[in-house]
Ligand code: FAD
């Protein structure tokens with residue numbers, strides 16, 4: 119067997135499931151982990167994300183050592199640390215002879231590009247293996263996409279359900295007679311309901327040490343580690359998953375789109391950080407969710423909704439990323455060109471909805487989907503913030519942020535920068551939507567019913583201004599017909615007042631041209 123150097127990246131914490139370790143020979147091989155500035159600093163990640171990745175890597179290295187595997191672990195502060203993953207591969211090759219280097223494909227285009235360039239130039243064979251922890255690889259996705267003029271998650275999801283035999287009846291038809299039960303899943307939250315408690319993991323000794331290092335070395339990064347609760351080992355992640363299946367899954371779905379003050383988790387799973395790190399197997403959790411339905415412990419709308427998020431949305435986003443990169447990142451269909459308001463970083467705003475989303479994000483490196491999509495994402499789109507600024511913010515602030523999943527969600531879902539590759543229309547909404555789906559507006563300093571003036575909810579004028587500014591691109595979109603009809607009924611004076619008000623709001627919030 120060739121003596122092999124096996125590089126494991128910070129989001130490849132998948133004991134027993136990693137293609138780069140599959141033929142590992144502990145008698146000859148070395149597994150390389152490297153904490154490097156190129157990865158900690160390419161965006162100024164939330165402190166909790168760095169702590170999560172370091173704790174994940176350190177714990178995995180310990181488990182491999184305990185199995186008798188040779189591990190070369192390069193700490194961030196090691197004297198000779200070169201600062202990059204390729205630098206660390208080069209250094210390891212210079213210090214000991216290896217016949218080849220093996221790595222599982224990275225999740226981000228920039229690293230894949232760098233690895234492919236290194237592989238082409240390296241004297242030692244450098245093998246990049248497919249990352250088969252996902253359920254649809256890039257070539258299968260490209261084959262599915264081939265010849266289609268529009269790519270929609272719903273159709274992809276049906277193919278995936280059949281491929282994996284998930285939630286099918288005895289005739290191979292969708293369980294319950296429909297592929298999608300989303301209509302049952304858009305309720306606002308009734309006052310009398312209390313969301314279930316979530317299982318949060320107290321940091322273990324390795325995690326505590328990683329947190330201390332991060333507090334010391336990344337003090338100026340966004341957020342706080344004080345409330346760190348993420349699983350960093352497979353055993354901890356298993357506890358979270360078991361708890362989710364037993365207590366949260368049965369209510370998953372119905373209130374997916376609801377937002378409640380002081381309730382950051384609701385019926386969301388809060389598993390994306392652990393799953394993107396590699397700790398949770400996506401297919402296994404889908405099968406276990408299906409088993410809960412088959413055993414009569416969780417209803418179909420909940421289980422179907424959950425499986426759709428993972429088998430459908432997560433895989434669809436990854437497929438689009440690898441199909442469309444690198445051009446995808448440069449898209450700016452709405453020609454947005456403004457700066458992101460400072461309160462996205464500080465949380466210092468009187469807008470109750472944004473304040474809640476940002477302060478939750480600072481404290482937990484988490485906000486649920488509707489906060490990301492309809493509060494922070496929607497507002498940045500209405501302001502006309504440049505996609506690069508929005509993309510940078512989402513990459514920085516969430517513990518689950520990796521470009522393969524973050525970029526399609528921002529460009530495709532939140533800002534329509536992709537011009538409709540992912541969604542058929544922008545998720546633009548005024549304050550009325552937030553008022554309907556949350557309890558934010560009541561105590562807010564702004565009045566959700568007003569459109570113009572110092573007390574008017576800022577979403578309102580911005581929403582109509584957004585529609586007016588983008589009428590050439592969006593006005594003929596059949597799914598936008600209703601709001602455009604309303605816009606067209608407005609007098610020229612109303613429209614002028616909205617434009618003036620929108621400009622005033624943008625200036626007040628610092629969303630000025632870049
Ligand atoms: P739940 O709501 O409980 O859903 C269960 C799981 O389904 C999630 O853990 C996730 O793995 C998957 N999922 C659900 N929706 C999506 C989606 N749209 N895309 C991909 N997977 C999905 N998710 C990330 O993992 N990383 C990101 O960087 C990220 N950035 C986002 C940015 C924006 C602007 C938006 C609108 C969404 C983003 N999402 C991202 C998707 C989604 O918001 C998160 O996956 C979800 O909030 C994670 O919380 P949860 O585990 O409680 O998810």
Ligand code: DLZ
Nearest residue numbers: 127128129152153154157158224225226
């Ligand atoms: C996110 C991250 C961070 C913060 N630090 C490291 C690191 O020091 N070493 C490492 O191998 N990986 C790290 N990562 C994860 C990588 O950025 C991730 O593997 C790529 O972005 C590809 O998804």
Ligand code: SF4
Nearest residue numbers: 471549558559562575
């Ligand atoms: Fe947000 Fe407007 Fe409601 Fe205030 S009134 S919480 S700004 S939607």
